[in-house]
Amino acid sequence: MIVVFGSLNVDLVTPVERLPGAGETVIGPAYALHPGGKGANQALAARRAGAEVALVGAVGRDAFADIALSLLAADGVELSHVARAEAPTGAAFIAVDAEGANQIVVAAGANALARAEVLSAMTLGEGDILLLQREVPEAECLAAAERMKRAGGRVVLNLAPAGPPAEALLGCLDVLVVNEHEALVLAQSLGWPEREPDDIARRCDAERGIACIVTLGAEGAVGWHGGVRRRLAAPAVAVVDTVAAGDSFTGAFAAALSAGYGFSGALQRGLAAGTLACMVAGAQPSVPRREAIEALVGESFI
Template identity: 80%
Template sequence: MITVFGSLNVDLVTAVERLPGAGETVIGPAYALHPGGKGANQALAARRAGAEVALIGAVGRDAFAEIALSLLAADGVDLAGVARVDAPTGAAFIAVDAAGANQIVVAAGANALASAQALSAMALGKRDVLLLQREVPEAECIAAARLVRKAGGRVILNLAPAGVPAAELLDNLDILIVNEHEAAVLAGALGWGELVPDALAQRVDAERGVACIVTLGADGVVGWHGGVRRRLEAPEVEVVDTVAAGDSFVGAFAAALDAGYGFSSALQRGLAAGSLACTVVGAQPSVPRRAEIEALAGHAFL
């Protein structure tokens, strides 16, 4: 069982020829409205990859809440732990350029009121996996992590958006997942200077006892676990939009671990899912399903 404690948003996405610079306005022809939020995206990704998933978070009492929950409900994510609060449902404003790169501004809204209290009513155990990100209050993430670790379960943190995690949060992790920018922020926060991602992952694994994965975009992924290095190249795909690629990786990786796959096989499935997400526009609409993931993983890593 995977429990995701995280954010739910509505994404407003517009295509632009190029991303704007500071103080600049760039005109897009139209926009699309999609369900999103890192917590919701990763919950959906884990569910579509085959796991049983519960999501804990918060939405408002507005029309956007139904949009934010729509695909999660359709795919069978357990939403009993999603609270309705007196704040607007979170929103993300996303510009995507002609090369598929994106620029994102997130308004927290109801996510700022998300509480880990629902976890205390769950029958947690050694088979449980908790998946965290950084779009809900960190104190609540720490509370959730402590509950799951006390029950003997595993805790995964995706350090996104980039930021400096509290020491107590790092102390309650089993696996840390970062991209290259997040890796640089983390290295600075730990006083480790300008480490390359591979060296950072190795040091987190060796010194903190936390397995560390760095996603490298088109260059694939590197992970260190128990002193062993894994390095995988990304499958070649036609990139149209990188939104939710990281979330698809994280959700599918967690689902593979939950299904009993080893660290390397879970990396393969995460990388396949992240690559597939790049071939479809949007956040949750781009999240791939298990059959697609298995087909690409089987083909790409023979």
Template identity: 75%
Template sequence: MIVVFGSINIDLVTPVERLPGPGETVLGPGYALHPGGKGANQALAARRAGADVVLVGAVGRDGFGDAALTLLAADGVDLAHVLRVALPTGAAFIATDREGANQIVVAAGANAAARPDALERMKLEPRDILLLQREVPEEACLAAARAMKRAGGRVILNLAPAGAPAAALLEALDLLIVNEHEAMVLAQALGWSEQEPEAVARRLDGERRLATVATLGAEGLVAWIGGARHRLAAPEVEVVDTVAAGDSFAGAFAAALAAGKAMPAALREGLAAGSLACTRPGAQPSIPHAAEIAPLAAALADAPVSPG
């Protein structure tokens, strides 16, 4: 089982010719309303990849709350531990340009009230995985991580949005997922001179025994896990937008680990899912299913694992 503790949002997405600079207004032709939030996206991605998934989070008692849960419910994510609170449902305001790049502003709303208490009531097992992000309060993430560690399970943090997690949270992790910007921000917070994602991943794995996957966009990924290097090139796809690509990677990767697959296979499935998400607009509507992920993952070549 995968337990996702994280944010649940409604996304308002508008296409633009180019992304605005500071103080600039750029007009778009219209907008679409999609369910989103990094926690919800990753829960849906893990479920569509074949895992049993429980989502723990919070939404408001408003119409957006119902809309934010629609696809999760339809795909069979367990929503019994999603709270309804007297705050507006979280929202993300997303602009995407014709190259697929995006700018995102997130209003936390009900996500600020997310509580990890449900993990204390669950019958967690050593084979379970907790998947975390950074759109809910960090102290709540830490409490959730400690609950999973007491049960003997694994804890994965996707360091998104970028920021410096507390030392206690880093120490509670089994695996960290970062993109290029997130790796740089973390290195700066730790007082390290490294700038390249691979150098940061290698040092985290070597010095802190924290297995780290760095996603590199169109360049694929590199991971340092237990002193071994894994490098995968991304498949060539026609990019529509990159919204939820990272979430699709995290969810499918965690689902593969929960299914007992070896690390190289899990990395391939995560990369395939993230790449497929780039070929469709929106967040949750773009997240692929297992039947799509499997053939693309099988076609990816894993460079030989090399020792550190």
């Protein structure tokens, strides 16, 4: 089973011709309302990729809560560990330009009240994976990671949004997933001079014993595990937007690990899922299913 401890949001997505600069207003024609949040997105991605998934987090008691939970419930993610808090459901405000790039502002809301103590009531073991991000309190992420490590399971952290991870949290990790910007933040926080994503991932693996993957957008991904480098090019597709591409990658990667694939096979499935997510607008509506992921893996990597 995969346990995702993370955020649940509603996403308000607006298409714009170009992204605004500081102090600038850009007008979009309309907006769409979608369920989102990195925790929820990755839980849905892992579930659609074939894993059994339980989500731990918090929503409010407002109308947005039902929207935030809707696709998760429809796809069979276990939601009994999602608390109803006395705070508004988290929200993300997303602008997407004509090239598919985005700017995102997130209001934490109920996500700030997510608590790791919920994991104490769950039966966890060696075959389980805890999937973490950085949209809920880091102290709670650490408590959740420590609980999973005591149970003998594995811990995967997606260092998003970017920020310096606590040393204690790094000590609990089996796998770290970052994009190019997050890789630089990681290196700077550790006092490393490396600036190339490949070099940062290699050092993370060699010195910390943490398998590290850097997603490279249209250039694919590079990963280091046990001193071995894997580099995959991304399949060429028509990009609609990149919202939830990273979450689709991470959820599908974790699902493949849970299914027994090795690091390379999981990397292939993560990259296929992230690529497919770029072809559909929105966050959770763009998360692909296992059949599409396996078809693209067969076309591109085998």
